[in-house]
Amino acid sequence: MDQLAAMHTFRRVVDLGSFSAAASCTGQSHTVLSRQVKQLERQLGTQLLARSTRRLHLTEAGTLFYRHCVSILEQVQAMTLELSEHQQQPTGTLRLSVPTAFGELELGRWLADFVERHPCLQVELNCSDRFIDMLEDEVDVCLRITDQLPDSSLVARRLAPSEVMLVAAPSYLKRHGAPSSPGTLSSHALLGYSNLAHPQRLQLTRADGEQHGIVMPRRLSANSPMALRAAAIGGLGIASFDRFIVHDALLDGRLVPVLEGWKLPARNLYAVYPQSRYLAPKVRALLEYVQAYYAQPRWQA
Template sequence: MDTLSAMQAFRRVVDSGGFSAAAQLTGQSHTVLSRQVKNLERQFGTQLLHRTTRRLQLTEAGGLFYRHCAHILEQMDSMALQLSEHHEQPSGTLRLNVGTAFGELELGRWLAGFVELYPHLNIELTCTDQLVDLLAEGVDLCLRVTDYLPDSSLVARRLSLSEVILVAAPAYLKRQVSALTPETLSQHPLLVYSRLTQPNLLQLTGPDAQQLEINMPARLSANSPMALRAAAIAGLGIASFDRFIVHDALADGRLTHVLPQWTQRPRSLYALYPQSRYVTPKVRVFLDYAQQYYAVPRWVS
């Protein structure tokens, strides 16, 4: 038996939560993976997994074996990468996951420059606003603009601050009888991003550090920042956006920054990737390139 291959199969089964999911990720059949795990159990004389029709669970011995298995495989990967890194350019496929608005409006500004630097590296890009399990989905690196990171085993590297601003179309503002002020905001319709915990609530800080919490009626609620952006440009109401989402529309006059003296809590652009003793060359060069790009403030008024 190839013990190393069996250990890799065992780790993939545990990380992905089952034989079927591991089979889809590896291209191996459910039967082959099951046989490899059974061979390990036979070799070490102990049961590693509890198998039921609904779930798969590590035994106590299986948990101990998994920890040693993960350590050994990471050491093997580290050795192979360190031996090859000095004479090989990053190559293969970099699986990248980003939010939809970031992928459509921001990533294209600098991704081409990165690709030109590393011609042997292919990019497999997925755009989604849903949180993904990087290990289960086989994702190398995720970029997210957020003000909240859930507890996880992932490494989070902050790349940039993202200012959050209120905007409206000039046509919408012209239709208003009275001037827009923090006190009258609650009378205006808000274009709501429905994935937020409190989508109708605005928390503003004034120039004198005054704090305001304003509940606004929702004219349109959507789970897509791009749909809300189009609605704001069409003049349907006031919206709260990360500046990078509306930076071009502000520059060409399609949107106006309203109440610029009142600020909202900024978010951050994070690069998230699985924790490992040794970062792969393809992930390392991408992180370094993105860090250098965002060392210069990009989303400024």
């Protein structure tokens, strides 16, 4: 038995939670992976996984073995990287996941420069507004803009704040008037992002700490920030956006801020990646690049 391969299998099964998920990820059959783990248990003389019809559980011995297994596999990976000369610079395929609007509006500003700096690196880009399973989808780095990250074993590196603001087209405000206070928003139409838990609710805060919770009538909802952006520019209603989505439209006057004295809860841009003692050069290169790039304010008025 190839013990190192069996350890890789065991770790993958534990990380993904089932033999089926590990089989789907590796392209091997459920039977082959199960046999590897059983052979590993026989060789060690102890049960590592308690199997039930619904899920797997680590035994006490399995928990101890998993901890050592992770450490050993990471040391082997580090040794391999150090001994391989071509790995001294970023090579291979970097799998990067970003939100759709970020992919359309932001990546064009810096991705070409990053790729030019690393000619041996290929980038595989996934644009999605859902939180993906990085282990199952084998993604190296996710860039996400959010106000709250789910609890997980992933590492989240904060890159920059992302202001959220209310905007509308001058044509809409000319027809309907500009709201003068949070209370007057209820007479306006909201363009809502349907992927939010409560797309019609707005929580506004003034500099003096006064807060207003508003529920706006919804004229249009969509699961695409870019579609909502187009609708807002077309004069269909008032919408809330991360500033980077409407930055260019604010600069050229296609959109204008609404209720500038009031703020919506801010969000942050994060780089999220699997926890590891030894980062692959391709991952480290991207993290260092985006950290430096977003250290400078990018979406100011």
